[in-house]
Amino acid sequence: MTTMTVQGSRRRKQGAFRRGVRRNLTAYGFLCGALICFAFFSWYPMVREILLSFQQTNFVDPPTWVGLENFRTVTEDSAFADAWINTAVFTGLALVFGYAVPFVAAIVLNELRHAKAYLRFVVYLPVMLPPAVGVLLFKWFYDPGPGLFNQILDLVHLPALSWLDSADTALISLVIVSTWMNLGTGTLIYLAALQSIPGELYEAAELDGAGLFKRVWHVTIPQTKLILLVMLLLQIVATMQVFIEPYLLTGGGPENATLTVAYLMYQYAFNFGDFGAGGALGLMLMLVLMVFSAFYLRISRDNQS
Amino acid sequence: MKPRNLSMLLAAGIVLTAAGCGSDSGGDKAAETKPGTAAADAPVTITVGCQPPKSNPLERTAWDEDVAAFQKLHPNITIVSKDAFPCINPDTFQAKLAGGTMEDVFYVYFTDIQKIIAAGQAADISPYVGSVTKLGDLRPDVMSVFKSGDKTYGLPRTNYSTGLVYNRKLFTQAGLDPESPPKTWAEVQAAAKKIAGLGPGYVGFGEYSAGNTGGWHFTASLYGRGGEMVGPDGKTAAFNSPEGKAVLENLKQMRWTDNSMGAKQLLQWEDLMRMMGGGKLGMMIGAPDVVQSVNNDFKGKFDDYGVTALPEAKASLSGGDGYMFNPKATPEKIKAGLLWLEYHELTPDQGQFNYERNKGQGRPVGLPTPDLYGDTAPGKQIVETRKKFATVPVEHFAPYAEASTTIQNKIEPPKAQELYAILDVAMSAVLTRQDADIDKLLADAEAKANKVLAKSS
Numbered sequence: 001m002t003t004m005t006v007q008g009s010r011r012r013k014q015g016a017f018r019r020g021v022r023r024n025l026t027a028y029g030f031l032c033g034a035l036i037c038f039a040f041f042s043w044y045p046m047v048r049e050i051l052l053s054f055q056q057t058n059f060v061d062p063p064t065w066v067g068l069e070n071f072r073t074v075t076e077d078s079a080f081a082d083a084w085i086n087t088a089v090f091t092g093l094a095l096v097f098g099y100a101v102p103f104v105a106a107i108v109l110n111e112l113r114h115a116k117a118y119l120r121f122v123v124y125l126p127v128m129l130p131p132a133v134g135v136l137l138f139k140w141f142y143d144p145g146p147g148l149f150n151q152i153l154d155l156v157h158l159p160a161l162s163w164l165d166s167a168d169t170a171l172i173s174l175v176i177v178s179t180w181m182n183l184g185t186g187t188l189i190y191l192a193a194l195q196s197i198p199g200e201l202y203e204a205a206e207l208d209g210a211g212l213f214k215r216v217w218h219v220t221i222p223q224t225k226l227i228l229l230v231m232l233l234l235q236i237v238a239t240m241q242v243f244i245e246p247y248l249l250t251g252g253g254p255e256n257a258t259l260t261v262a263y264l265m266y267q268y269a270f271n272f273g274d275f276g277a278g279g280a281l282g283l284m285l286m287l288v289l290m291v292f293s294a295f296y297l298r299i300s301r302d303n304q305s
Numbered sequence: 306m307k308p309r310n311l312s313m314l315l316a317a318g319i320v321l322t323a324a325g326c327g328s329d330s331g332g333d334k335a336a337e338t339k340p341g342t343a344a345a346d347a348p349v350t351i352t353v354g355c356q357p358p359k360s361n362p363l364e365r366t367a368w369d370e371d372v373a374a375f376q377k378l379h380p381n382i383t384i385v386s387k388d389a390f391p392c393i394n395p396d397t398f399q400a401k402l403a404g405g406t407m408e409d410v411f412y413v414y415f416t417d418i419q420k421i422i423a424a425g426q427a428a429d430i431s432p433y434v435g436s437v438t439k440l441g442d443l444r445p446d447v448m449s450v451f452k453s454g455d456k457t458y459g460l461p462r463t464n465y466s467t468g469l470v471y472n473r474k475l476f477t478q479a480g481l482d483p484e485s486p487p488k489t490w491a492e493v494q495a496a497a498k499k500i501a502g503l504g505p506g507y508v509g510f511g512e513y514s515a516g517n518t519g520g521w522h523f524t525a526s527l528y529g530r531g532g533e534m535v536g537p538d539g540k541t542a543a544f545n546s547p548e549g550k551a552v553l554e555n556l557k558q559m560r561w562t563d564n565s566m567g568a569k570q571l572l573q574w575e576d577l578m579r580m581m582g583g584g585k586l587g588m589m590i591g592a593p594d595v596v597q598s599v600n601n602d603f604k605g606k607f608d609d610y611g612v613t614a615l616p617e618a619k620a621s622l623s624g625g626d627g628y629m630f631n632p633k634a635t636p637e638k639i640k641a642g643l644l645w646l647e648y649h650e651l652t653p654d655q656g657q658f659n660y661e662r663n664k665g666q667g668r669p670v671g672l673p674t675p676d677l678y679g680d681t682a683p684g685k686q687i688v689e690t691r692k693k694f695a696t697v698p699v700e701h702f703a704p705y706a707e708a709s710t711t712i713q714n715k716i717e718p719p720k721a722q723e724l725y726a727i728l729d730v731a732m733s734a735v736l737t738r739q740d741a742d743i744d745k746l747l748a749d750a751e752a753k754a755n756k757v758l759a760k761s762s
Contacts, residue, residue: 058424059403060632073760078753079726144568145506165570165737251515253571254733270395271517271722273420 046286052279059275070280074268080281082256083264086171087240090260093175094239099232101179102186107216109187110194120191124184131181135248138177139164142249164250167257174245174258182238186231193227194220226299233296237289261285348381349637353645354393354628355412356386363666371656375648382641392626393417402426409634410642415450415625416521416721418459427458427629433639434460437647442681446714451627460643462650462657463675464625465592466714467525467615468705469493474609475500475507475587486613486704490555493588493616494563500587501565509565509587511580512556512736516573519732520725524622524718525590526552531619534718535758542754544728545747553735553743561739570736578603581610590615592624593672593702600669607669611701614708623714625675651677653686660694671695673706680710723757 021028053070057063074080109119126134141148142163150160163173201219210218221228243262246252252259252267261281269278357364365388372384392412401407413421421427434440434457443461451459473483479499487493497509513519523544524534532548535541560566572580578595580586582603589595593612599605615621628646630639649656660670671691678684692699718724731746 058426059399060426076756078756162568162737165568167737250571251517251573251729253515253519253729254737255730267726270399271726273399273424273722275399 049279049282049286052275053283054276055279056276066276070274070276071284073274073277074264074281074284077264079256079259079264083259083261086257086259087242087261090171090175090178090242091236091239093172094178094242095232095235097175098179098182098186098239099235102183103190103228105183105187106190106194107220109191111212120188123187126181127184129181131244132248134181135177135245138173138180139249142173165254167255170250170254170257174242174249177245177249178239178242186235189227189231190224193224197223229299230296233292233299236292237296240285240289240292347637348383349635349641350383350385351410351634351638351641351645352385352387352408353410353642354387354389354408356388358388358390360390363668367659367662367666370662371649371659375645378648379641379644382644384645405633407631409631409638410628410645411631412462413459413627413629415464415623415627416717418450418627418629419453419717419719420722421629422453422458426632428632428634428639429456429458430630430639430643431456433636433643436640436643437651439647439651439678439683442678442683443651444677444679446623446716447625447677450623450625450716451629459627459629460646460651461625461627461675461677462646463594463627464623464677464714465594465674466621466623466709466712467529467590468592468612468618468621468708469588469615470581470591470595470610470612471496471588472500472581472584472586472609473611473701474584475503479503479587483611486611487588487616488614490551490616494555494559494565497559497565497587498563501563501567507585507587508567508580509563510559511572511577511586511589512566512732513572513574513577514733514736515571515729517722517725517729518573520728521721522590523549523552523728523732524721524725525615526555528620528622528715529615529618534724539719540758542724542751542758544754545751549747550743553731553741553746556732557735557741557743560736566736571733581605584609593674593705596702597669597672607697607701611704613704614712618708618712620713620715621709623716653683654690658687658690660690664694664696667696669697671697671699671702673699673702673709676709720757724754727753727757 052063054065054067055063056066056069105123109116109123112119129137144150144160144162144165147163149163153160161169164170197219201223202215205215205219241262242260243266246258246260246263247266250258252263262285265278265281265285268274268281356368359365368386372386376382376384387408389412393414395417398407398417437460444464447461447464448457451457451461469486471483471486476483476486476496479496479502481496481499487496493510500509501507513522527534527544527548530548530551532546532552533543536543556566560570577586577589577591578599581589581595582599582605584605591612596605596607596610596612599610600607628642628650630642634642652658654660664670671694676684678687727750731743731750734741734746735743
């Protein structure tokens with residue numbers, strides 16, 4: 001009797017499992033597709049890169065293990081410190097500009113009564129341009145001769161700037177490009193967050209006599225705190241990998257003033273043919289970014305719970 | 306769609322994707338021969354890089370005609386041409402090697418050859434290269450680029466020594482004589498000043514300073530002045546010398562005292578080409594291939610440009626391109642590849658030297674490059690035919706051609722790209738900062754270069 005009950009229970013469980021699998025087959029199918037894509041295009045390259053950082057390879061013969069030699073190569077390079085300092089400064093400046101500007105733009109767009117759709121389109125337009133096109137457009141803006149920016153400075157009787165051609169202004173010039181290119185995405189995300197704030201809160205604040213700045217300070221910022229934090233972390237992770245701007249505009253110069261970690265990594269791998277050293281530098285960058293990513297996951301999880 | 310059907314579709318898709326990933330060279334494998342098993346006349350298929358792209362129909366037609374003619378001569382050899390523009394891309398070179406899609410006979414610039422040899426990424430063709438009939442006539446300095454010790458790893462296609470490219474039209478406008486281009490750096494400086502004086506936007510002398518091109522041109526100028534990049538053993542830097550200092554002093558003076566180099570700096574390869582093509586740049590370091598590129602790709606006209614020897618040149622940095630062999634290529638493929646290279650790149654009046662056809666196609670003929678054979682019989686034959694079918698103003702390149710016969714060509718230093726990256730800093734400093742301390746810049750660069758060279762030895 002007991003045996004029959006156990007067998008019946010097992011059969012019921014198996015049946016429920018099969019039904020569950022059958023019911024979710026489509027979902028599993030999609031999951032497989034996503035897993036395969038991630039495995040091929042994200043996880044495998046990541047594992048390969050980690051292995052590469054401890055190896056020396058010419059892609060012809062089997063790679064040889066060299067321990068920490070590649071890490072020694074990159075840390076002993078005088079450009080190593082320059083690259084990390086520039087990356088940190090770029091990230092800091094990109095946060096000051098790239099973080100604040102889209103938020104302010106979103107608040108302004110949210111407050112507007114007219115031409116909302118048109119202005120949203122205008123703000124988002126740079127995102128639709130291929131990054132290389134956007135960057136090369138700025139190459140002309142920054143031209144010290146007939147460039148747009150110096151023409152504008154000339155119009156208002158201000159002295160011309162060297163922009164990319166001076167070690168003092170080159171990095172900030174790249175930050176401006178980066179801010180312009182990413183403005184649209186940030187603004188739209190902030191705008192969505194702003195529009196989810198209940199209107200009653202603003203009405204109550206208005207009844208209490210709060211002006212625009214007080215409404216922003218006491219209602220908007222507290223209500224969008226989470227999205228602001230998430231965007232901050234995502235932006236740190238994205239801007240620390242800056243590559244295309246120095247690659248296309250300055251070649252890392254002048255005097256290494258715009259040499260970033262990602263650009264140095266490219267130099268090692270593709271210009272010097274040392275993929276091991278490039279991999280080592282990549283792994284260092286990955287570890288730093290993982291710290292910020294861990295914060296991001298923590299915040300997301302806390303929010304869900 | 307039912308879940309079962311969908312999962313079958315997904316499974317089929319995955320299998321097909323996996324099959325697609327693994328079939329990159331399936332077509333070629335059928336025709337491959339295993340090492341040591343094929344007879345000399347067994348059928349062999351080779352892939353060859355740098356077929357002109359479809360966007361260049363004239364050169365592509367000529368290439369295809371040559372392939373057909375060659376295959377008729379050698380019915381057992383099948384050539385699979387691989388087109389690309391540019392012919393080599395540093396970003397994909399390693400990936401092609403890693404992915405097994407590198408051509409059997411692949412294209413290289415002189416700059417990369419020693420790096421490729423040191424990395425073991427090209428086959429040693431010494432046992433087979435003796436079959437090339439005119440091997441002994443090839444210029445030893447050009448062949449030395451493809452050698453390491455007594456081993457040979459490739460063959461040249463074009464070569465040039467560095468000179469001074471100048472805009473004849475601007476020379477005339479500035480009151481200078483285009484028939485008498487500068488012979489000294491003082492003359493270059495004076496001419497640059499006059500050209501820059503034509504008005505806003507005019508640049509007398511242009512120079513690179515980013516993306517490793519600054520270091521490359523520093524080397525060209527240094528060699529011209531008789532300096533050395535590395536010591537005789539190749540283990541220490543030698544550019545922190547009076548010659549190295551003179552290179553930077555000269556640039557600093559032109560940039561800041563004369564204001565003849567324009568405000569826009571951090572220029573890379575394409576920037577100077579565009580400026581030359583736009584007709585606002587007076588002079589730059591370069592070779593006749595610069596004029597060809599300016600004419601073909603940057604809207605310049607052959608008639609407006611001339612090339613002369615590098616001022617005061619004691620030696621000249623040599624450049625060019627050629628072909629190497631996939632390290633996994635079988636002996637049969639290497640032998641077939643050598644036959645093709647001899648046919649297409651190294652035989653007078655044939656392949657790239659078929660000047661009669663080139664003229665008929667309306668392509669430029671008459672530039673004094675390549676000069677693969679120097680003063681030997683095939684060299685003389687090439688020069689003669691080139692003169693006969695010339696379509697470009699040959700006299701505009703005469704000063705360069707004359708000087709080339711006496712100026713010693715020098716190959717690039719070891720760890721060239723690393724040294725160029727280091728020297729980019731000094732070049733960009735001098736061109737973007739008026740108070741740049743040349744002694745300090747050279748000393749810093751020397752210390753960094755010594756580290757790199759010590760590691761490589």
